[in-house]
Amino acid sequence: xxxxxxxxxxxxxxxxxxxxxxxxxxxxxxxxxxxxxxxxxxxxxxxxxxxxxxxxxxxxxxxxxxxxxxxxxxxxxxxxxxxxxxxxxxxxxxxxxxxxxxxxxxxxxxxxxxxxxxxxxxxxxxxxxxxxxxxxxxxxxxxxxxxxxxxxxxxxxxxxxxxxxxxxxxxxxxxxxxxxxxxxxxxxxxxxxxxxxxxxxxxxxxxxxxxxxxxxxxxxxxxxxxxxxxxxxxxxxxxxxxxxxxxxxxxxxxxxxxxxxxxxxxxxxxxxxxxxxxxxxxxxxxxxxxxxxxxxxxxxxxxxxxxxxxxxxxxxxxxxxxxxxxxxxxxxxxxxxxxxxxxxxxxxxxxxxxxxxxxxxxxxxxxxxxxxxxxxxxxxxxxxxxxxxxxxxxxxxxxxxxxxxxxxxxxxxxxxxxxxxxxxxxxxxxxxxxxxxxxxxxx
Amino acid sequence: xxxxxxxxxxxxxxxxxxxxxxxxxxxxxxxxxxxxxxxxxxxxxxxxxxxxxxxxxxxxxxxxxxxxxxxxxxxxxxxxxxxxxxxxxxxxxxxxxxxxxxxxxxxxxxxxxxxxxxxxxxxxxxxxxxxxxxxxxxxxxxxxxxxxxxxxxxxxxxxxxxxxxxxxxxxxxxxxxxxxxxxxxxxxxxxxxxxxxxxxxxxxxxxxxxxxxxxxxxxxxxxxxxxxxxxxxxxxxxxxxxxxxxxxxxxxxxxxxxxxxxxxxxxxxxxxxxxxxxxxxxxx
Numbered sequence: 146x147x148x149x150x151x152x153x154x155x156x157x158x159x160x161x162x163x164x165x166x167x168x169x170x171x172x173x174x175x176x177x178x179x180x181x182x183x184x185x186x187x188x189x190x191x192x193x194x195x196x197x198x199x200x201x202x203x204x205x206x207x208x209x210x211x212x213x214x215x216x217x218x219x220x221x222x223x224x225x226x227x228x229x230x231x232x233x234x235x236x237x238x239x240x241x242x243x244x245x246x247x248x249x250x251x252x253x254x255x256x257x258x259x260x261x262x263x264x265x266x267x268x269x270x271x272x273x274x275x276x277x278x279x280x281x282x283x284x285x286x287x288x289x290x291x292x293x294x295x296x297x298x299x300x301x302x303x304x305x306x307x308x309x310x311x312x313x314x315x316x317x318x319x320x321x322x323x324x325x326x327x328x329x330x331x332x333x334x335x336x337x338x339x340x341x342x343x344x345x346x347x348x349x350x351x352x353x354x355x356x357x358x359x360x361x362x363x364x365x366x367x368x369x370x371x372x373x374x375x376x377x378x379x380x381x382x383x384x385x386x387x388x389x390x391x392x393x394x395x396x397x398x399x400x401x402x403x404x405x406x407x408x409x410x411x412x413x414x415x416x417x418x419x420x421x422x423x424x425x426x427x428x429x430x431x432x433x434x435x436x437x438x439x440x441x442x443x444x445x446x447x448x449x450x451x452x453x454x455x456x457x458x459x460x461x462x463x464x465x466x467x468x469x470x471x472x473x474x475x476x477x478x479x480x481x482x483x484x485x486x487x488x489x490x491x492x493x494x495x496x497x498x499x500x501x502x503x504x505x506x507x508x509x510x511x512x513x514x515x516x517x518x519x520x521x522x523x524x525x526x527x528x529x530x531x532x533x534x535x536x537x538x539x540x541x542x543x544x545x546x547x548x549x550x551x552x553x554x555x556x557x558x559x560x561x562x563x564x565x566x567x568x569x570x571x572x573x574x575x576x577x578x579x580x581x582x583x584x585x586x587x588x
Numbered sequence: 589x590x591x592x593x594x595x596x597x598x599x600x601x602x603x604x605x606x607x608x609x610x611x612x613x614x615x616x617x618x619x620x621x622x623x624x625x626x627x628x629x630x631x632x633x634x635x636x637x638x639x640x641x642x643x644x645x646x647x648x649x650x651x652x653x654x655x656x657x658x659x660x661x662x663x664x665x666x667x668x669x670x671x672x673x674x675x676x677x678x679x680x681x682x683x684x685x686x687x688x689x690x691x692x693x694x695x696x697x698x699x700x701x702x703x704x705x706x707x708x709x710x711x712x713x714x715x716x717x718x719x720x721x722x723x724x725x726x727x728x729x730x731x732x733x734x735x736x737x738x739x740x741x742x743x744x745x746x747x748x749x750x751x752x753x754x755x756x757x758x759x760x761x762x763x764x765x766x767x768x769x770x771x772x773x774x775x776x777x778x779x780x781x782x783x784x785x786x787x788x789x790x791x792x793x794x795x796x797x798x799x800x801x802x803x804x805x806x807x808x809x810x811x812x813x814x815x816x817x818x819x820x821x822x823x824x825x826x827x828x829x830x831x832x833x834x835x836x837x838x839x840x841x842x843x844x845x846x847x848x849x850x851x852x853x854x855x856x857x858x859x860x861x862x863x864x865x866x867x868x869x870x871x872x
Contacts, residue, residue, distance in 0.1 A: 397732060404731030404740060405723040408710075412718050415707040422667065422701075423719050423787055424693030425726075433728055480709075572725055572737070572744040575713045576765060578752050 174483040177563075181487055182212070185494040192506055202373050204502065206380045208494045213387040214449035215497075216489030219473040220394045220482060221441035226471070227479035228402060229434050230414035232298040235285065236442055237466040238305025239278045241458065243443025244337075244450045245312055247274035249327045251338040260318065260328030260335045267338055271447055278443025279436040281308070286435040290428055302464060312458040334457025337450070342383045346375070383452060390448055391486065394441065398482050401437070408570040410434055469497065472547065476554060478561025480568065487562055496547055504539030511536065619681075620645050620791045620822050621666070621697065626675035628661050635661040637846035638675070643791065643839075648813065648823045650837030652830065654866075657843040659826050663795060667699045668692045680790065694721055696790030702799055704776035708769025712760065712779055715768050716751035719786035723747070751786065758782045758812060774805035781812065791822045798832060810836055834858070 186205055193200045218236065225231040251270035252262025265273075281304070289300040311317050315331035322328045329335060343350040346359035352375070355363055359375075362382075366373045401407055409430050412420040421427050450456045469492065476496075477488020513533045516522040522534035535542060554561065569575055621643040628636040636658040643649045653659050665672040668689040677685045679697050693699075707715050725731045725740035755761040758778045763771060768779060777797060784792055794813075798806050810832070813823060827833050833840055834854045842850045842863050850860045857863055 400732045400737065401728060404737075405717075405725035405744070406728050406731045408714060408718045409726060411710055411714070412707055415709055416705050419701075419705045419707060420718075421689045422693055422699050423783070424690050424698070424721050425718075426688075426690050437728060570710060570714050571717055571748070572731070572741045573748055575711060575717075575748065578764075 178483065178486055178490065181490055182209075185212075185490070188499075189494075189502070192502060198371055199373050199377070202381075203377045206377055206384060208498055209384050210380065210387065211493035211498055212490035213384065213391055214445065214489075215470065215473045215493040216391055216486040217387070217394055217445040217448060218442065218470045219477060219485040219489040219492075220391075220398055221438050221445055222470050222474050223479060223482060223485040224398055224401070224410075224434060224438040224441065226474060227481065227485070228407065228410045228414065229431065230294065231431065231435060231438075232294045233301045233435070233438070234298045234464070234467050234471070235301030235303075235305030235308075236470050237462040237464060238301075238308035239281060239439045239442040240446025240450070240466070241305075241308055241312060241456075241462040242281050243274040243278040243446035244456055245274075245329060245335070246277040246443070247271055247447045247451055248335050248337055248456065249329070250274070252327075252335065254326065256322070256328070258336075260330040261322065262327050267341060270338070271444065274447050275440040275443045278446070279440035282436045282439025283432065285439075286432045290431045290435070302467075305462075305464060305467065309458045309462045312462075330457070332457065332459065334455055336455050337453065340383060340452050342386055343379055345382060346379050387448060390444075395482055395486065402482065403569055404572050406430075411570045472496070472551065475551070475561055478563040481561070481563045482568070484561055484563030491562070496543075496550060500539055500543045500546055504536040504542075508533065508536040619643070620679060621824065622678040622681075623662070623666065624676045624678070626662060626665055626677065627673045628658075628665050628670055629673045634846055636665065636672070639843070639846070639848050640675075641841050641848055641851060643822060643824050645822055646817060646820050647839055648817050648825060648837050650833035650840040651824060651826045651843065652828070652833050652840060653843035653849075656845075658846040659843055660795070661846075662843070663699070663793060663826055666692075667697065667793060693787065696788070697793065698784045698787050698789040698791075699793040700777075700780045700784055700795055700797055702795040704773070704780045706768035706771060706776045706779055708767060710768055711765055712755065712768055712771070713748070713751055713764045715779060715783055716754060716786050717744070717747050719783045720747055720750075721787055754782045754785055757785075757815075759808070774801050777801055777805070777809060778812075781809065785816070785821075789821065791824065792816075794823060794825045794827075796827055797825070798827065798829060806832075 185208060189204050189208055190201050193204050218240070222233065222236055225233045247267075247270040249260070249262045250265050250273045251267050252258070252260065252264070254261050254264045285301060285304045289297050292300065312329050313332050318329045318331040339350045344356075346356060346362060348354040348356055362378055363375055364370060366378055367375050402410070409420060409425050412423075412425065413427055413430060417427050420430075450461060473488040473492035474485055475488070476492055477486070478484035511529055511533045513527070513529045515533045515537045516525060516530050519534065522531050525531070619642050623642075624640050626636055626639045627634065639658070639662055641649075651659055651662070661670065664670040665675075666677050668684070668687050668691070671686045675685070676683055679692070679695055682695070684692050684695060684697065687695075707718070710718070723740075724743050725737075730736045730740055752761060752764065755764055758781065760775055760778050760782065763775060763779075768776070771779060781797070797809060797813075801809060813825075814836070817823060825833065825837060834857070838853060840850075840852065840854060840857045841848055842857060842860075844866045849866055850857055850863045852860070
């Protein structure tokens, strides 16, 4: 570093130091993701610092959880939309299929505990959930894939709504119970099986009797150490599991993308007729990729909503969920897997959770009555009252923010943060000719 | 040899059961593409009306005709974009009538487009590596599973080398890592030819390959086509430009109003009264 100071430009050390970090981060995908996460953590820590370590760690857990589940869903959608150009706006429906199937397979057969299930082990339920989501993908794809993008979108949206309304229907629930002895719980939804991560920390998942691992973790960070609540620590345990799944998704999709299969997908996105006239069975490839993507959406649904205690069709699987996931993909840049991860994290922390948190912290610092209506807030001509009104009504304002961000991205950076669609679609390095360079990396 | 046999006993073919077998009998191996009584109607309009012709192996056959003669429709019926109303198309003696475009392409009959359709958000190299048939990594599973992926990577290395060689041949190797969307019109035509070549085609259908290409590049493209023909590739060349066809094709098929008007060498076509009357006017 010090040698560089010979040049006058690098005298402003803070600038160049930050620049150096940014440069290093930009060079590696992981670095960029970690840097973004670091900045978000920093902001969240500053925001809740006065409330103590427990709330800081709790907020960080929430943000990381949301970032990861959005990243998982965005990755799955990126396979459809980013790679293949399939305008699937039924993501919420396929996630619902995944998590509901898992619930129905794993839940106890005894109707005394709510909607009965088959009582099979959790891994079976997860595989079944993915398979069922994939199967619904097939059913959706067969008639729809010959349609043009916009009509295809309408069909997928329709399917997603049919799925949600069917799951909500008590007649469907009753019918299932009478014929197959399983139930959906209708509008009230169903309780999810116990999260196995919980029993890593607590014997049988029961509060009060920690396992050896639980003893150690709670002792170090919990009551015995830093005073962080046990539930938050268990939550972090699940975040680690999600991170492992995220790496799995990423590796899977990168491999799919960097292969002749991925090349076919890209070709279909660019020009179906060309792919067809070069001997590629476009319909079959589309069906395959749609099924793979739907299975991943099902798994993302399981990992996300299956860990939330209870699922119900209506607030959770409305089309707005699909919209959020699309925003994550677009912010990150469609076509880029790293972009989808980054987009998921940025969307969840900055656009989804951020405004609420910032709003509520701001509200606490304002010493003013909240005016009952917008008109009242404006008529007071008092900026404090207006701010109080704004922070108290942060949820609708959030949509305004989301809209502005989308307009800005579409206008200024339509390719998103990372998506210039430059990811190589080959299993080997294409940057040069094999003989040209000494250190070929692909032996 | 086999051709003379088939010609010598036309009655023998009639005893065969299926049209495919008949075709196999009648079409010698030296006729990679044969079109027989091809017709296509759109509603009440007959675009192609009983067209029959043959393309010999290793030949550069020209298909010309004025606008509306039915060239493009014939082309689309051969490549499977349209299903013909009547008639048959045989590739190497096997019937390919009514197959999907991708099936026809897999059997070795590959087309180029009048307006080059490069895949603009893929690099030139990716465009080329897309084309080869039956790549191992086209299976999603093989691309993903650790043990199986090694084979895919091996094959990809071979493909990459072949793609480079093809780019060398067309003298666009300096563009290998560029995005196809950044290429000029002429370079796109070269790219498209190179891409078709990567599929190992039996017969290449060129749909006005010289449309919108400057004279220098036109020369280059034609040179490449002649080189490839010398290597044994077969071309059917649809073109507007009479001079190009006359100077380059050894056999020429003239279409007019959905029918084949004349067939023969450039000299024969030049001297054909009907052709002069119907299409060429006083030009030649």
